[in-house]
Amino acid sequence: MKLYYAPGACSLSVRISLHEAGFNAAFERVDIATKLTEHGYDYTAINPKGYVPMLVLDDGSAVTENTAVLEFIADREPRLGAGGPLGRTRLIEMLSWLSTELHVAFKPLWHEANAEEKAAAIEAVARRLDYLVDDVSELYLFGAHFTVADAYLFVMLRWARAFGVRIPIELAGYFDRVAERETVRRALAEEGLAS
Ligand SMILES: N[C@@H](CCC(=O)N[C@@H](CS)C(=O)NCC(=O)O)C(=O)O
Incomplete structure (x- = not known):
């Protein structure tokens, strides 16, 4: 590969x-x-x-x-998937949301945009991070085991930190947990x- x-x-x-x-x-x-x-x-x-x-x-x-x-x-x-009867569906649900809602919300920060558009993007990213607080109440997005969705969210949180987006404390703790993994x-x- x-x-x-x-x-x-x-x-x-x-x-x-x-x-x-x-x-x-x-x-x-x-x-x-x-x-x-x-x-x-x-x-x-x-x-x-x-x-x-x-x-x-x-x-x-x-x-x-x-x-x-x-x-x-x-x-x-499959160890990196969500598991359970609806596991594949839940994984796609989460990956789709990370891609089409969270990732896309960063676009004005990466590309040419005026200060107002960038400020709106920072707010949009922050609002979307707020949605995820309950999802990381256990160790990772799908409980105790790490999935590919965690790898995606980790990258989005790296960006959020770099752009000075407000990050809920639960997600800051989650970020540190993921950052400690040997693979990361x-x-x-x-x-x-x-x-
Ligand atoms: N729809 C693509 C978008 C991927 C994407 O946005 N990649 C960015 C880096 S994170 C990129 O390659 N940008 C190049 C560009 O904007 O020209 C996907 O979900 O894989």
């Missing part, structure tokens, strides 16, 4: 999940501004969407969209990042 990634981007959740699953993968960095890979290839020729992550499987097929890539990993390593520390180090 090969993961196309950018340091600290949502693709970090895939790297963490691959490590959690114990899957071997190669990693190719993409400069999301220039769309060049670290080996000088035009990334848009490899993935016309131009986004990371993209996971290329050993048979050459490629999976894009963070939720699909994370779901793929949980499918191959390894993934951050590989991307040259501090937690």
Whole structure:
């Protein structure tokens, strides 16, 4: 497998999940501004969407969209899924919300936007983080075991911290718990990042 990634981007959740699953993968960095890979290839020729992550499987097929890539990993390593009779549905429910509500709310902070739009985005992210407080009342989003959704939420919380978003105390504690995991520390180090 090969993961196309950018340091600290949502693709970090895939790297963490691959490590959690114990899957071997190669990693190719993409400069999301220039769309060049670290080996000088035009990334848009490899993935016309131009986004990371993209996971290329050993048979050459490629999976894009963070939720699909994370779901793929949980499918191959059910330990990283939600478990229980509605487990797959609950995992998709959470990944969809993280992607379409939380992740998307950051867009004005990453892209060109005026001060008013950025302030509104910070407020929108904060409101969405508030929704998650009860979900992390146990150790992780789905109770005592870590799932691919935790890897995604961890990356979103890293961004929230970087942009100075108000983070509820429960989620700050959750962030510290996730940051302590060996796989997370390894993934951050590989991307040259501090937690
Ligand atoms: N719909 C895509 C969006 C992924 C996405 O937003 N990736 C960002 C990094 S976190 C990116 O590659 N941005 C490049 C750009 O905006 O040109 C997904 O969910 O995987």
